[in-house]
Amino acid sequence: MPNFSVEDQAMMLAALQLALNAKGIADPNPSVGCIITKDHEIIGRGFTQEPGHHHAEIMALQDAQRQGQGLEGATVYVTLEPCCHFGKTPPCTQALIAAKVAKVVIAAIDPNPLVAGKGVAELRHHGILVDTGLFELEAMMQNLGFMKRMKEGLPWVRLKMAASIDGITALPNGQSQWITSQEARADGHVWRAQASALLTGIGTVAADNPQMNVRGTLINNQPLRAIIDSHLDIALDAKILHNGRSMIFCASPEKITLDTKFKVLKDLNVQVVQMPNEFGKVDLPGVMRYLAQEHSANEVHVEAGYKLNGSLLRENCIDELLLYFSPMLLGQGAGLANLGPLESLPEIKSWKFLDQQLIGTDLRLRLMKAI
Numbered sequence: 626m627p628n629f630s631v632e633d634q635a636m637m638l639a640a641l642q643l644a645l646n647a648k649g650i651a652d653p654n655p656s657v658g659c660i661i662t663k664d665h666e667i668i669g670r671g672f673t674q675e676p677g678h679h680h681a682e683i684m685a686l687q688d689a690q691r692q693g694q695g696l697e698g699a700t701v702y703v704t705l706e707p708c709c710h711f712g713k714t715p716p717c718t719q720a721l722i723a724a725k726v727a728k729v730v731i732a733a734i735d736p737n738p739l740v741a742g743k744g745v746a747e748l749r750h751h752g753i754l755v756d757t758g759l760f761e762l763e764a765m766m767q768n769l770g771f772m773k774r775m776k777e778g779l780p781w782v783r784l785k786m787a788a789s790i791d792g793i794t795a796l797p798n799g800q801s802q803w804i805t806s807q808e809a810r811a812d813g814h815v816w817r818a819q820a821s822a823l824l825t826g827i828g829t830v831a832a833d834n835p836q837m838n839v840r841g842t843l844i845n846n847q848p849l850r851a852i853i854d855s856h857l858d859i860a861l862d863a864k865i866l867h868n869g870r871s872m873i874f875c876a877s878p879e880k881i882t883l884d885t886k887f888k889v890l891k892d893l894n895v896q897v898v899q900m901p902n903e904f905g906k907v908d909l910p911g912v913m914r915y916l917a918q919e920h921s922a923n924e925v926h927v928e929a930g931y932k933l934n935g936s937l938l939r940e941n942c943i944d945e946l947l948l949y950f951s952p953m954l955l956g957q958g959a960g961l962a963n964l965g966p967l968e969s970l971p972e973i974k975s976w977k978f979l980d981q982q983l984i985g986t987d988l989r990l991r992l993m994k995a996i
Contacts, residue, residue: 647672855876
């Protein structure tokens with residue numbers, strides 16, 4: 626591991642902060658930040674733009690050039706390894722080489738097989754000093770979905786749940802709006818905004834008729850909306866089918882003979898995907914793999930009822946829990962997830978806390994699946 630200086634650490638932390646600006650606009654590309662320094666002064670800043678537009682390194686190089694700064698001999702701090710292949714944009718490595726920078730400090734290696742160390746090798750081949758691993762974990766945490774999709778062909782799946790402090794998500798009559806505060810609901814939209822796809826179940830659609838979109842947060846494109854609906858029971862006037870991209874995962878081929886419904890769904894540009902498992906339900910792990918491979922989904926954000934929550938947890942589809950607890954006691958009602966009775970403690974899946982924060986009057990907890 627290189628011996629990073631205090632200045633190195635400060636510059637990479639600044640680059641990581643810049644990368645946050647790419648959340649909600651760069652997807653399905655990773656969120657990357659870049660800082661360029663010369664003579665111990667910052668001369669360029671940038672973060673990844675929307676797909677097809679400039680990556681963080683190019684934005685930072687152009688920022689320096691606009692200020693009339695010379696780039697020869699500069700040091701570049703970037704949160705993810707520069708790309709070295711032609712995609713929708715030219716390779717960032719070529720731009721750095723052409724600029725004659727002296728050194729590139731990289732937080733994390735890009736797991737994309739088209740890069741995966743090749744960017745580092747190309748820079749070094751052209752005489753540029755390259756150091757890696759500075760705040761690597763922090764950079765990877767910023768791009769959990771991209772990292773997982775590149776390595777496993779699966780998205781990072783975040784399950785959002787809102788409940789009273791005794792774990793009740795809805796009253797016995799099904800009423801659940803609103804258990805948590807307005808501030809907590811607004812925070813939930815921030816998490817929706819960074820997702821590639823928003824997923825819910827037919828139970829939630831039937832009970833709440835949600836729009837299932839991002840509101841109150843500026844984004845370039847609304848995430849794809851996905852519905853788990855085994856028997857294609859969804860009402861054609863459901864809000865989730867309108868004003869945005871939607872798709873339905875169903876299971877029962879014998880029910881998929883509703884020509885009129887299919888025609889209307891097609892007219893609404895709603896894709897229907899049959900993905901049954903051996904029990905006649907939707908193959909939930911298959912859904913996640915489909916979203917990653919067919920729609921380049923890095924993060925899937927789930928807001929559903931306790932039945933689908935339980936199924937996703939039982940089938941090991943969830944990577945992260947996003948929990949909002951309201952300071953009230955509701956007594957009886959629906960719980961967080963229908964997991965069924967367990968016979969012994971070793972059956973229980975463990976989670977580890979990532980952070981906790983007061984949001985309005987509510988407590989927000991984030992947990993990640995323990996390895």
